[in-house]
Amino acid sequence: MEVPILKQGAFLIATFQAALSDADLNQLRMGLVQQVVKFRSRAVIVDVTAMDVMDSFASRTLREIAHMIRLRGAETVIVGIQPEVAFAMVQLGLTLEGVATALDLEEGLAYLNEKFKVTN
Amino acid sequence: MVGEIRVAINSDQDIVSARQKGRVVANELGFSSGDATLIATAISELARNIVSYAHKGLITIKKVNGHNREGIAVIAADEGPGIPDIRQALRDGFSTSGSLGLGLPGVRRLMDEFEITSQLGKGTTVAVKKWRQ
Numbered sequence: 001m002e003v004p005i006l007k008q009g010a011f012l013i014a015t016f017q018a019a020l021s022d023a024d025l026n027q028l029r030m031g032l033v034q035q036v037v038k039f040r041s042r043a044v045i046v047d048v049t050a051m052d053v054m055d056s057f058a059s060r061t062l063r064e065i066a067h068m069i070r071l072r073g074a075e076t077v078i079v080g081i082q083p084e085v086a087f088a089m090v091q092l093g094l095t096l097e098g099v100a101t102a103l104d105l106e107e108g109l110a111y112l113n114e115k116f117k118v119t120n
Numbered sequence: 121m122v123g124e125i126r127v128a129i130n131s132d133q134d135i136v137s138a139r140q141k142g143r144v145v146a147n148e149l150g151f152s153s154g155d156a157t158l159i160a161t162a163i164s165e166l167a168r169n170i171v172s173y174a175h176k177g178l179i180t181i182k183k184v185n186g187h188n189r190e191g192i193a194v195i196a197a198d199e200g201p202g203i204p205d206i207r208q209a210l211r212d213g214f215s216t217s218g219s220l221g222l223g224l225p226g227v228r229r230l231m232d233e234f235e236i237t238s239q240l241g242k243g244t245t246v247a248v249k250k251w252r253q
Binding site for chain 2: 019020021022023052053054055056057082083084085087088089091092093094
């Protein structure tokens, strides 16, 4: 399943779908980092609004994406974790420590615009 | 109401279909959407354990009746290598496959009842239940 990656000025926006398999997530991890390199992006917003389950593999992949992108000197913001998904993640013992999160795409963009003081 | 749903687990793609079917059954049984998310997440972890350790297995999802209550049961069975030390596998942070090691203790927290049987060389069966509030 293809994950659309949208270029928005100095930022990339990746929108996750509900039914991503492990293979999709692995592919996305590589794809995102390559795009960050290609476009010299400053930041990536990963929108997980549509994801109805965030299990240990998905959250580990998100953490890895954020760490890889940080090594490229860019930042990752995860947006749109649903309340029920957040509850399940906490029960499961999953954390996204060290990764910025925001309520939704709008807040994520506002956070990055403030941080980088860019006008897209 | 559906009788019993079985999902063969052979690949990571089956993890997705198992948890989607689990959510459908949970919704049909009248679980809240929050509980359905917990159940779907637990199924995802159990199915992933099968793929990671046993490569193939079976997830069975069905309705269960208790005293004045209804619930959902999920049974994850495989004929994989088995778990040498179950107590250790149920401890947070333990993993032999390089995963987070949150699988089994996490699933136990997500559900109301948790049973595991495992025999070395024969396989592992994890049976979990959640009762409708």
